Amino acid sequence: MDDSVMKGAGEERQAQAIRRAERGSEVFARAQRHSRRVRVLKVVLPATAVLASAVFLGYTLLPTLGGSVAGIGAASISNGNLVIEDPALDGFTRDDLPYSVRAERALQAMGSKDQTIALEGIRATLPIDEQERATVRAANGTFDRENNHLTLDSDITFSTTSGLVARLRSARIDISSNALVTEEPVEIEMEGMRISADALRASEGGKRLIFENRVRVELEPGKVRPAGTQKKEGGGDG
């Protein structure tokens, strides 16, 4: 990151510190009474969304976790599970780009020691940059809060406005180290290029991808411009 971004982040942190001090303790007390499940959601959903996008597009998109909870549907308790209907979370990434995460349902076993949360019908839209966005869909997954692992065990589709579509059958995501592993077939399709393999290990937020077992890459030479020719969106000296 060049220094203007770092300076910006520094000033922003200072501003936040001052605001926090001014607000005084009673606000802090009220914040503490905020229910645990909201805090859980604040961690789970943005992490799911961001990691999935970072993994595929190689952009590290660590949002400020202070995403605002856009809304929570009915919360209910059914057969020992705390069930939250259509949890929705909107927020802004560190570069001030909007993201939104929806799930049809979030379930957590009440009082159980294990810290896993089941998520159903995950759908997220995430910014890639000012122009491009990605949408992530996964039928269901479980988030293990203890070791920050997210397991998506059903078909996952990931598509971007720039035309990249990725399909996985399952994925184990280690959120803290921003890495993803799948031992099931994966397919990535984009303009002029298609990659498929039977296993994929992605790390550094998708900056490093290792495809293994029956790797196939198909290229359309027309689309694979030799370096140095005019780029689509106007020449950059690059």
Next chain:
Amino acid sequence: AQDGEGRLTGLKLSGDQPIQIESDRFEVDETRGVGIFTGNVSVVQGPTLLKSARMTVHYDRDAGSATTGSAAIQRLEVEGGVYVRSESQVATGERGTFDMQTEVLTLSGKEVVLTEGENVVVGCRLTVQMATGQAKLESCKGEGSGGRVRMLLTPGSENRQ
């Protein structure tokens, strides 16, 4: 030293046909702007086939990332023994490079062998202009072969040299 000049009609990279690459492993490293294929690497385009143990694709990082598809490939490096076959010619060497912009393929190594039918030509460096098939085989200067391209012509083979 005398270099072999000739036309390799077969070894051409046609601009429009899709390229298929297969391998055991393919690693993309965004920060270094490389994609590395390892293990039984095979590259097929139309009649042209290239096989090797390892192929590194260098792409222009500023033009987007490999995974967004807008990356522009600069050059390919092939190592661990290279076998290139096209309609009627076969070329082998230890290493190879292909520059996407100049469309020049070079094969180099202790013994670069070019075979067409029964004709065998051996040198140390084969340079092929893939757009036209124009090829130049340079001898191994100063090494055992006395700086000459060794050419084996099998009598009775129809094509006149």
